[in-house]
Amino acid sequence: MKARFVLLVLLAGVFTAGLFSTHKVKAQAAPKRIEITAKKFAFDPGTVTLKKGEPVVLVIKSADVAHGLRFRELNLNVKVGKGGTAELPLTPDKTGDFVGHCSVFCGSGHGEMTMTLHVVD
Amino acid sequence: MSALCLVAALSGCKADAPSGLETRTATFAKHHIFIRNASQRNPQQYTHDSWQDGKEAFSHYCVACHGADGQNTGVPFATHLSPPVPSLASAEVQSYTDGQLKYILDYGIRPSGMPSSKGTLSDDELWSIVIFLRHLPKLGSQGVPDMYTH
Incomplete structure (x- = not known):
């Protein structure tokens, strides 16, 4: 259960970082x-x-x-x-x-x- | 007497086909004296794209006298000029080097009807025309230029 929770938090972190990095790339690429x-x-x-x-x-x-x-x-x-x-x-x-x-x-x-x-x- | 002189003068202006001696002399002079840049190399290589570029550039400025195939197909006056418009597939034309062909495109040939293209077409386009000239389509394969079909 704990392992699953940690995995979920990690995935959420990666997803959030991905969103921000995409946003950053878009801003740079204009x-x-x-x-x-x-x-x-x-x-x-x-x-x-x-x-x-x-x-x-x-x-x-x-x-x-x-x-x-x-x-x-x-x-x-x-x-x-x-x-x-x-x-x-x-x-x-x-x-x-x-x-x-x-x-x-x-x-x-x-x-x-x-x-x-x-x-x- | 004056009428005789007038007739003589006018007959001198008649555009007869050049004699064999005239043709040989002019050909020698062009190849060895007047047409320069014999050693200049074409900076472009033959590819399908460069040939297409040449064909397109040729279609803007050259087809009126040389036909779309470069061999006078459909050009109504090609044989009526003096000297007549040469087939660009002929040995006389093909024996020029690439540099000489570019020189002719740049500066024309006086006093024949071949005009200068410098400024009208870019260097890129002129070199691509040289590629097109080296790989002309088959005689008659391109039909009659549009301007002569109306």
Whole structure:
């Protein structure tokens, strides 16, 4: 009987600790949202500084036609419809400068439509 | 006399097919003198994804003259230009190095009709087009470009 009681108390303790730790993780994981406007033929801002290991969501808003944002090195790609919004969640796991390109053909300056993620420690 | 000169001048502007000598001379000059970056390597490897990227990029800017298969399928004016639009599967095109193909995509070939794509397509896209060019689909397999079906 006593053993069963101790086991029950232990289980309750583990369960409670689990609840709190989940809560803590959730609070930590709320990612920062960074708005980026895409329009012919530039992203604004053109450079975003991020911290390695810190989750963020890039919120891409198109101000005109359909665009995209692709970071080949990071294996990330998102497309946004004409006048629409799309989200690109990411957690950079290495430092450096990563250049993203528009990944949806949008006209004569499409090839020069880039933005840089500057990831620091 | 002036009418004769006018006729002579206009006939000089006629877009005849180039002679064999003209073709050989131009081909030699392009391969060995004008088209640079022969030693530049493609930073991208051939994979299904990189080929798909190339196919998509090709579809935005190149199909109008080269067809979706890169072999002029369905391009109504391909043989009417001087020089005619080459099949990208031809030995003349395939014998360029990857670096030379990228150079042609970047800067075009003057005075042929091949335009520059620099700024219109990104470096990534241009290199993926080079991969697509090395693995072109079968002649006619991609149908006629949409723009010529209406």
